[in-house]
Amino acid sequence: MQLRWIALVALTITLFGAACADPSPGGSGSSSPSIAHGTAPEDLLLRWGYEGGFTPPEYQLTNLPSFSLYGDGTIVRPGPQIEIYPGPAVPALEAVHADEEAIASILDAAFEAGLDTVGDLTDMGSVGVADAPETVFTLRAGGVDRAVRVYALGELSGKPPGMPEMEWEARQALLELIDRLGSLETWLPEGSIGASDAYDVTGVRAFVSRYRGQADLPQPEIEWPLDTPLRDLGEDAGAGYRCVVVTDPDWTERLEPSATQANQLTPWTSGGRRYAIAFRPLLPDEVTC
Secondary structure (H helix, E strand, O other), X not given: OHHHHHHHHHHHXXXXXXXXXXXXXXXXXXXXXXXXXXXXXXXXXXXXXXXXXXXXXXHHHHOOXXXXXXXXXXXXXXXXXXXXXXXXXXXXXXXXXXXXXXXXHHHHHXXXXXXXXXXXXXXXXXXXXXXXXXXXXXXXXXXXXXXXXXXXXOOOOOOOOOOOHHHHHHHHHHHHHHHHHOOHHHOOOOOOEOOOEEOOOOEEEEEEEEOOOOOOOOOOOEEOOOOOOHHHOOEEEXXXXXEEEEEOOHHHHHHHHHHOOOEOOOOEEEOOEEEEEEEEEOOOOOOOO
16 A cells, blocks of 8 residues: 555655646746747838928938847847938838747737737828828738737827727827837847947938939939940839839949939039939848839
């Protein structure tokens, strides 16, 4: 009887220990599976940015997202901007690297904010604000591939009388998500995100238009360095602009050295004419205009 009792106690301890053991391979203590996602450098997982609003055409053409997360953990966001006018021809971007734990936490936050279920919130009547931009979220993970558009998301200090409570709560959740994406270092697991560095631009969209300039701010000319003249390049981008994509090696070896010396008012000369060029860096998931 005593041997049977000892064996029973040993079996109980073994089963209890197995039940309490960490079921995850990494020993993190969490049994929640990570959200499935692409892992390639060009696989966009999560993005948010502004579109539209009462802004000039060149701003809308060259506007960049405020946050982009890719499958290899690269996060691209606006970098420090020099407060001078005219500003640099190519806007600054920075990149940070998130490990798999950080990617999982960021995607969890996106799902918690309802990006997988909430619909577009673009009813101007419920907001009561004119000429505001739309905040556009893109989510591609966990079997979800969708964009969500929200009009005047950051323009409201309180709930308008005609806005349904459900819409107000959805807006607040998305605003909180933006706040979290803008302060990753304060809430992600320690050591799961690296230091920021300059984003390595490997190509641009160049929006070409006739040169207008400013008479009181004359700028030195720069010769267009590529073989094909500007008059023969690009596709119609609207509002008097043509768009041409320049990638490596033409970008790094020939155009980038000139572009880094240029500013937003630089006249570019080609075939005896002067042109204006607005540059917009290509992100990892972008290959065309």
